[in-house]
Amino acid sequence: MKKPDYVYVTYIATTAEKLWQALIDTDITRQYWVxxxxxxxxxxxxxxxxxxxxxxxxxDETGTVDIVGKVVETTPPRRLVLSWARPSxxxxxxxHSRVSFDxxxxxxxxxxxxxTHDDLAGDLQMLEGISGGWPKVLSNLKTLLETxxxxxxxxxxx
Amino acid sequence: MDVVDKVFKALADPTxxxxxxxxxxxxGQTLTALCEHMxxxxxxxxxxxxxxxDANLVAIVWQGREKLHYLNPVPxxxxxxxxxxxxxxxxxGALRDLKKRLEGSDDEKA
Numbered sequence: 001m002k003k004p005d006y007v008y009v010t011y012i013a014t015t016a017e018k019l020w021q022a023l024i025d026t027d028i029t030r031q032y033w034v035x036x037x038x039x040x041x042x043x044x045x046x047x048x049x050x051x052x053x054x055x056x057x058x059x060d061e062t063g064t065v066d067i068v069g070k071v072v073e074t075t076p077p078r079r080l081v082l083s084w085a086r087p088s089x090x091x092x093x094x095x096h097s098r099v100s101f102d103x104x105x106x107x108x109x110x111x112x113x114x115x116t117h118d119d120l121a122g123d124l125q126m127l128e129g130i131s132g133g134w135p136k137v138l139s140n141l142k143t144l145l146e147t148x149x150x151x152x153x154x155x156x157x158x
Numbered sequence: 159m160d161v162v163d164k165v166f167k168a169l170a171d172p173t174x175x176x177x178x179x180x181x182x183x184x185x186g187q188t189l190t191a192l193c194e195h196m197x198x199x200x201x202x203x204x205x206x207x208x209x210x211x212d213a214n215l216v217a218i219v220w221q222g223r224e225k226l227h228y229l230n231p232v233p234x235x236x237x238x239x240x241x242x243x244x245x246x247x248x249x250x251g252a253l254r255d256l257k258k259r260l261e262g263s264d265d266e267k268a
Contacts (some may be wrong), residue, residue, distance in 0.1 A: 007228035139235035
């Protein structure tokens with residue numbers, strides 16, 4: 001068994017059900033899934049049934065699809081596994097990496113979310129994008145679920 | 159101890175920062191692999207790793223009997239959002255206000 005490329009963990013004061021919803025509901029995703037390099041929100045679109053296609057889409061007038069893949073496993077509200085590829089590699093399974101979301105109840109009213117990214121196979125460009133992207137997305141997700149705001153409150157914004 | 163306190167405490171030590179740098183160079187290392195680059199006992203490295211783990215800066219994955227250590231930068235992003243981005247934004251806001259004062263209103267400009 002190969003070891004994962006990246007493992008990200010965050011503890012969020014919420015419920016497993018709310019966290020699950022935040023992963024698949026595009027109305028929630030658009031509030032925290034912001035890619036700084038693209039400067040716009042992203043959403044993940046699918047019917048979330050095993051074997052279905054899913055798309056990582058920009059929320060702007062272009063609606064560009066940046067990442068595609070298949071839903072590998074759906075076990076609400078515990079585990080979601082997706083394959084992950086560039087749209088040009090959609091039909092080439094060898095070029096798909098794999099992302100798992102594991103949601104576990106933790107002590108003190110917290111839920112532990114673990115995001116594991118495997119099978120990147122030394123794809124440097126993808127490695128770079130992912131290592132910059134996940135921590136930001138997950139810390140935004142935590143802030144949104146705990147405070148109802150996607151970005152930290154700024155006194156200057158008042 | 160507060161989560162943020164734990165993160166700052168974990169970072170306030172050169173050995174622990176070095177361990178994080180090592181994981182950044184190569185993610186998912188065992189204790190044995192990490193010890194190779196550290197000039198201290200295995201027990202001391204274990205203690206430093208435990209503090210990093212408690213602060214959620216290091217995530218653990220068990221693969222069979224191997225304990226793999228992963229750099230988990232998510233708490234660093236929370237600190238960034240709380241302590242850096244916020245001040246940066248005020249500074250940018252101040253610059254914007256200055257520009258407005260010097261150049262007049264930024265409304266209704268072609």
